Amino acid sequence: MSKLILTNEVSGLGSAGDVVEVKNGYARNYLLPRGFAVLWTKGGEKQVESIKAARDARAIATVEEAQSLKAALEAKAVRLVVKAGVGGRLFGSVKVSDVVAAVSAAGLGELDKRKVAFVAPIRNAGEHLATVRLHGDVVATITLQVVGKK
Structure with missing residues (x-):
């Protein structure tokens, strides 16, 4: 299993900034090449906060x-x-x-x-x-x- 940080919304999986665990083939063949996700690292946790802040700024408030x-x-x-x-x-x-x-x-x-x-x-x-x-x-x-x- 691969632990990833989503950079874009993927239907059925999650939205930008979510940390997900998916099968290795799905990560390697679909999510990573298309730029929908990046590998999770300890330093990537800072990136999660900025992605979520950008998502919240674009989202409809209520x-x-x-x-x-x-x-x-x-x-x-x-x-x-x-x-x-x-x-x-x-x-x-x-x-x-x-x-x-x-x-x-x-x-x-x-x-x-x-x-x-x-x-x-x-x-x-x-x-x-x-x-x-x-x-x-x-x-x-x-x-x-x-x-x-x-």
Whole structure:
């Protein structure tokens, strides 16, 4: 078993700053090469505090704020205009950063791109869903209206 400090949030494992113990292969082949974690050391404990402080600075302060942001995000659809070809097929796909920028442009608030996930990859124009984990158990579902332009 390897003891690691997570530098990014890994679903099913923990969030940034958590100290976790995982199997050697998972650490060696997935977490460490992608930069999701670093090896735990005694000196790394100082690093844990700075990672947690940065995470807390980005986090939404209270559950009430998260609930109000959830209500605002779910109240209206977010419109995304992307390049598309014949039949509404997109050139590429919609990225998380596109969704974060569209939500910000719509005046609905700032989102952390690491907390946004798609239900399915978005490669066609139309209506799609994305989920945003705002605070603990508060998860908002955003309706995205993807419109193709030539």
